[in-house]
Amino acid sequence: MQINGLHHVTAISGPARRNLDFYARVLRLRLVKKTVNFDDPGTYHLYFGDVGAAPGSILTFFPWEHAAPGRLGVGETQETVFRVPEGSIGFWAHRFVEQGVPHEVPVKRFGETVLSFRDPDGMRLALVGLPGVEKEPAWADGGIPAEHGLRGFHSVSLLLAEAAPTGAILSDVFGFTEIGREDTLIRYAAKGTAVGGVIDLRVAGGFLPARQGAGSVHHIAFRAADDAAQEEMVRRLVQNHGISPTEQRDRNYFRSVYFREPGHVLFEIATDIPGFAIDEPAAELGRSLKLPPQYEAHRKEIEAVLPDLG
Incomplete structure (x- = not known):
């Protein structure tokens, strides 16, 4: 089963x-998971959602306390866009x-009203x-x-x-279709997907490459309903795109594979299962620190080095 759109x-x-x-106070997103970076357990991994x-x-x-600012450039996500009611932009x-x-x-962008803004690290965000x-x-x-309130992603x-090689991946592997062009933007959409169903490709040849740091998007993840759907996407990637x-x-909370698409953006394919309520009740998401099993024995040491969240 294929479910299209961003995860x-x-x-x-x-x-x-x-x-x-x-994110929790100014934008009022829900903190849905408080855990650690699996590769750097002395650092949080914070999840916000609907x-x-x-x-x-x-x-x-x-979040790294002393992360140097990133530099936006070619091969990176430029803007992350959330959905709000049409009358809420004001x-x-x-x-x-x-x-x-x-x-x-x-x-106005593709006939929709867009309000762009930045977070304290300079990350580029928008509301549509x-x-x-x-x-x-x-x-x-x-x-x-x-x-x-915010109602999930609209797009990234x-x-x-150049756009064509990335567009081919979006179309063949993830079920998106090109639906329009405006200035330097090429819009792809996943039919029938209201939340996270739009990807915009902005062609900017000649720009410097991106430099990752605070304010940078590390990767974007696309949905796969389950392991079988993920395996089919992997098969298409290997056979059709090398x-x-x-x-x-x-x-x-999901199972993932990662790859660099032709434009050098890091893509992930993440399963919808098992979901964020696997280790705490849905009503209590984000209230306590959740550790992967391999780190549970070191909870006291990890809690001692993690920054105080107040």
Whole structure:
């Protein structure tokens, strides 16, 4: 079974407490998982999402206290875009002024109103106002009226030297179709996928390559319903595009393979299963530190070095 669209976006940030404050308080995303970087257990891995912690809403961070700023460039995700109700753009523009969030004047992009802004590390984000999404449930944990809450991803844009090779992967492996062009943007969409169903390719030949750091997107992940669906995507990658991903890696809440697409952006294919409620009740997501089994015996040492989140 193939389920198209984004599963999650993972980025690099500076101090964990500042990151948590911005995404949980300013944007009012739900903290759905508090765990550690599997490759660096002295560092948090924070997951933010919607009320149901659904694939297509999950933005995750590796926060390093002293991370140097990244440099946006070719071969990287340029902007991560969330969905909000069409009438909420004014509310968010006012909130950004109140909270001192750097933002731009709303513009039209493919006929939709887009409000671009940046987080404290300079990560490029945006809100897009869409009709009808106000009927969807939203996280309402105080501070933001539910009617203005974020409703998962709309899209990501990728900055590339050329679009065609990446577009071929999106179409053949992930079920996206080109639906329009505007200026230097080429838009791909997954039919029938409302949340996380759009990828924009921005052609920018001649730009410097990206340099990863605070404010950079580390990778983007696409959904696979289960292991069989993931295996089929891998088969297409190998047979049709000559790209061999990594072996499958168990991330506790999903199982993943990784590869560099032709434009050098790191892609992941992540299973929807088993989900974020596998190790804590859905109503209590994000309240306690969850460790992968291999680190549980070292919990005291890990907790001693992790920054205080307040």
